[in-house]
Amino acid sequence: MTTTGMDANAKRTLARQFIEAIPHSRALAMHLDEIEDGRAQISMPWDERLVGDPRTGVIHGGAVSALMDTCCGAAVMSHPEAPAGTATIDLRIDYMRAAVPGQRITARAHVYHITRTVAFLRAEAHDETSLADGGLPVATATGAFTVERPAAKGGAQ
Amino acid sequence: MSRPRPEPVQIVKERRDAALRLLTGNVPYIRFLGIEFDRRGDELTAVLPFDEKLIGNPLLPALHGGVTAAFLEVAAIVELSWSMLWEDIEAGRIDPRALTPETLPRLPKTIDFTVDYLRSGLPRDGYARARVNRSGRRYASVHVEAWQDNRARPFAQATGHFLMPAPEPAPDQPRNG
Numbered sequence: 001m002t003t004t005g006m007d008a009n010a011k012r013t014l015a016r017q018f019i020e021a022i023p024h025s026r027a028l029a030m031h032l033d034e035i036e037d038g039r040a041q042i043s044m045p046w047d048e049r050l051v052g053d054p055r056t057g058v059i060h061g062g063a064v065s066a067l068m069d070t071c072c073g074a075a076v077m078s079h080p081e082a083p084a085g086t087a088t089i090d091l092r093i094d095y096m097r098a099a100v101p102g103q104r105i106t107a108r109a110h111v112y113h114i115t116r117t118v119a120f121l122r123a124e125a126h127d128e129t130s131l132a133d134g135g136l137p138v139a140t141a142t143g144a145f146t147v148e149r150p151a152a153k154g155g156a157q
Numbered sequence: 158m159s160r161p162r163p164e165p166v167q168i169v170k171e172r173r174d175a176a177l178r179l180l181t182g183n184v185p186y187i188r189f190l191g192i193e194f195d196r197r198g199d200e201l202t203a204v205l206p207f208d209e210k211l212i213g214n215p216l217l218p219a220l221h222g223g224v225t226a227a228f229l230e231v232a233a234i235v236e237l238s239w240s241m242l243w244e245d246i247e248a249g250r251i252d253p254r255a256l257t258p259e260t261l262p263r264l265p266k267t268i269d270f271t272v273d274y275l276r277s278g279l280p281r282d283g284y285a286r287a288r289v290n291r292s293g294r295r296y297a298s299v300h301v302e303a304w305q306d307n308r309a310r311p312f313a314q315a316t317g318h319f320l321m322p323a324p325e326p327a328p329d330q331p332r333n334g
Binding site: 021022023024025026027048049050051052053054055059060061062063065066067068069070073087088089090091092093094095 | 183184185186188189190209210211212213214215221222223224226227228230231258259264266267268269270271272273274277
């Protein structure tokens with residue numbers, strides 16, 4: 001399955017290296033599980049340092065946001081139209097329930113529409129329970145991301 | 158027509174600072190991001206000191222969008238909790254020196270949070286202030302803005318809705334509204 005001449009494996013390796021080179025993704029121990037054609041799946045382990053409510057051990061919503069944002073960005077970068085770069089314009093997160101303490105969080109994002117300039121995304125985040133049984137996600141997100149095009153040949157800017 | 162003598166300033170400050178530490182000091186994620194709070198009276202400014210691990214784009218370099226979102230969310234939820242706690246403390250209903258992390262009133266829960274990214278976050282300290290636009294019995298709406306060098310040029314803003322903690326039942330008191 002080739003989109004731009006590079007095979008899927010090589011592209012995936014490149015994407016994984018790219019994500020894992022981001023200092024904040026590294027700090028959260030994010031792992032790129034899947035990436036292909038405008039879809040991405042990234043997961044991170046539960047970590048005591050990410051807890052938002054010490055009484056329950058539930059992970060802070062902000063850490064889930066960071067995972068979803070990274071996953072959405074990766075999905076945009078993997079789109080067959082191959083944007084040269086992307087940045088978040090806006091991201092809305094709906095928190096449906098508390099993530100089960102101790103469980104790995106997995107985000108899945110997909111580009112459901114892309115124009116010359118903007119990519120529209122939907123994403124969801126699961127703990128191990130809902131990932132296994134397809135139940136209610138921990139959170140869902142919708143976002144708009146920029147689509148940065150490579151500079152035109154010979155043109156300024 | 159004498160009024161009670163005001164408490165010494167140091168006592169008042171100590172009590173308020175104790176309450177703030179109680180709200181923010183025990184949350185591992187706030188410590189992980191390194192967020193601090195600057196208090197002037199009841200006004201809070203969240204401070205995010207720059208750290209290498211907050212970077213999301215090493216080429217620019219720029220803060221991670223998720224860090225920005227998390228910073229705004231922490232600032233919003235602490236402001237909302239603080240504004241609830243403040244009234245109880247100032248009215249003398251709660252003495253923060255007697256509170257422990259276990260007896261602290263429950264914190265509001267985020268229902269949804271929408272972040273508007275205005276420009277990329279630079280590799281330097283960030284600041285945020287939140288404003289509680291509505292705080293009802295069950296729901297609250299909070300707006301928050303973050304900036305770096307220039308207060309008039311925010312790099313991100315957000316609006317969030319929060320579910321207020323259920324009030325502790327007070328059996329002998331009539332419920333009003």
